[in-house]
Amino acid sequence: MEEKETIVVIGAGVIGLTTALCIQQHLKPSQSVLIVAREFPDATSINYTSPWGGAHYRPVPGTSPQLIREAKQAARTYDVFKRLAAEEPASSIKFLEGIEHLEAPPPEYLEAVDSENNVYAHLDGFRQLSKDELPPGVKWGVRYWTWSVNSPVYCAFLLRKFILKGGETKEYTLVTPMEAFELAKNVKTVVNCSGMGFADPKSFIIRGQTCLVRNPCPVTVTRQNADGTWSFCIPRPLEGGTIIGGTKEPHDWHPNPRPETRARLLENASKWFPFTPESQGKFDVIRDIVGRRPAREGGVRIEAEKLGVDGDNTIVHAYGAGGRGYELSWGIAEDATEVMLKNGLLQEKSSL
Ligand SMILES: Cc1cc2nc3c(=O)[nH]c(=O)nc-3n(C[C@H](O)[C@H](O)[C@H](O)COP(=O)(O)OP(=O)(O)OC[C@H]3O[C@@H](n4cnc5c(N)ncnc54)[C@H](O)[C@@H]3O)c2cc1C
Numbered sequence: 001m002e003e004k005e006t007i008v009v010i011g012a013g014v015i016g017l018t019t020a021l022c023i024q025q026h027l028k029p030s031q032s033v034l035i036v037a038r039e040f041p042d043a044t045s046i047n048y049t050s051p052w053g054g055a056h057y058r059p060v061p062g063t064s065p066q067l068i069r070e071a072k073q074a075a076r077t078y079d080v081f082k083r084l085a086a087e088e089p090a091s092s093i094k095f096l097e098g099i100e101h102l103e104a105p106p107p108e109y110l111e112a113v114d115s116e117n118n119v120y121a122h123l124d125g126f127r128q129l130s131k132d133e134l135p136p137g138v139k140w141g142v143r144y145w146t147w148s149v150n151s152p153v154y155c156a157f158l159l160r161k162f163i164l165k166g167g168e169t170k171e172y173t174l175v176t177p178m179e180a181f182e183l184a185k186n187v188k189t190v191v192n193c194s195g196m197g198f199a200d201p202k203s204f205i206i207r208g209q210t211c212l213v214r215n216p217c218p219v220t221v222t223r224q225n226a227d228g229t230w231s232f233c234i235p236r237p238l239e240g241g242t243i244i245g246g247t248k249e250p251h252d253w254h255p256n257p258r259p260e261t262r263a264r265l266l267e268n269a270s271k272w273f274p275f276t277p278e279s280q281g282k283f284d285v286i287r288d289i290v291g292r293r294p295a296r297e298g299g300v301r302i303e304a305e306k307l308g309v310d311g312d313n314t315i316v317h318a319y320g321a322g323g324r325g326y327e328l329s330w331g332i333a334e335d336a337t338e339v340m341l342k343n344g345l346l347q348e349k350s351s352l
Pocket residue numbers: 010011012013014015016036037038039040047048049050051052053054055056057172173174175193194195196207208209210246289290291292293294319320321322323324325326327328
């Protein structure tokens with residue numbers, strides 16, 4: 001009989017949970033999965049990003065290898081989310097109208113729709129807005145059918161699915177991923193979904209401050225301001241309120257909400273976003289949110305690192321999703337699983 005083997009996934013953020021679920025689809029009969037994490041979805045910590053995410057999907061045009069890869073991962077996630085939204089309402093995924101208004105559109109936006117890597121091509125109901133549909137000050141706009149999730153609810157949903165499929169969990173803070181090889185019997189593969197990696201010099205944080213309000217909003221709108229800042233509103237499904245955002249502040253470690261930021265976000269939101277008339281330009285604030293997006297120069301690291309003289313142990317890395325962890329989640333998880341399949345660490349799914 002084959003010796004039992006444990007695959008350890010480090011991290012219970014959206015990337016670790018989604019990757020663990022993908023791995024479960026390809027387990028050999030002798031394998032099981034253990035998630036080891038410092039925080040799980042019931043925790044709130046500034047260094048655990050996933051519960052703070054908006055989270056909605058907005059395609060990002062561009063021609064860099066990173067953006068081209070991300071566009072494919074986002075399109076795959078869009079398809080999975082469409083199925084989950086239809087089949088599993090407890091996931092909290094909801095499809096709704098997404099609107100983008102840009103005051104100073106960079107060239108990649110102006111060229112996006114006609115380019116061969118048109119990141120909007122796969123979206124249902126996509127439409128470029130004509131000049132007379134654009135609000136004052138806006139030079140470029142689009143509408144399409146997108147999704148939004150209630151991020152803490154979605155992560156709890158993923159964790160529940162993982163456990164129901166036989167997955168196990170352990171709350172533990174690792175100093176190095178090497179420790180993970182010692183946390184269960186016969187660990188040959190560790191999957192590093194730790195968000196920031198372990199002292200990867202390419203990793204950095206992007207601080208995000210948003211404000212969660214009770215006011216309902218029927219659509220998700222993103223507006224790029226002429227000064228390069230962004231404003232957005234993201235309704236959180238299952239009565240989770242609406243996220244008003246948001247800042248993108250690389251390398252800013254300030255842990256607390258800045259009152260002046262909250263004031264600016266709400267002022268912009270009352271001018272630009274279609275809150276229901278009962279709001280009368282006032283907001284019923286639930287809380288301020290500060291999170292640290294786990295970014296990485298060049299984007300997500302997905303690769304296998306062989307360890308030891310005979311290469312018997314492997315770390316598969318899947319971290320550095322930055323501000324797009326939800327959007328890319330199923331694409332990243334499938335790519336990491338593909339790396340494991342190519343290295344013989346899992347078995348191909350039976351086609352029966
Ligand atoms: C304000 C804000 C708005 C956002 N909006 C969106 C959006 O609209 N759409 C979107 O797609 N994304 C959005 N994001 C980004 C998204 O939230 C992140 O990309 C995503 O949460 C990253 O997930 P992750 O699993 O990689 O990291 P995390 O959620 O940080 O999870 C990392 C996991 O690794 C564990 N871990 C780390 N180090 C160790 C260690 N040493 N030992 C043990 N365990 C460890 C942690 O405990 C945790 O379980 C937003 C983020 C912020 C802050």
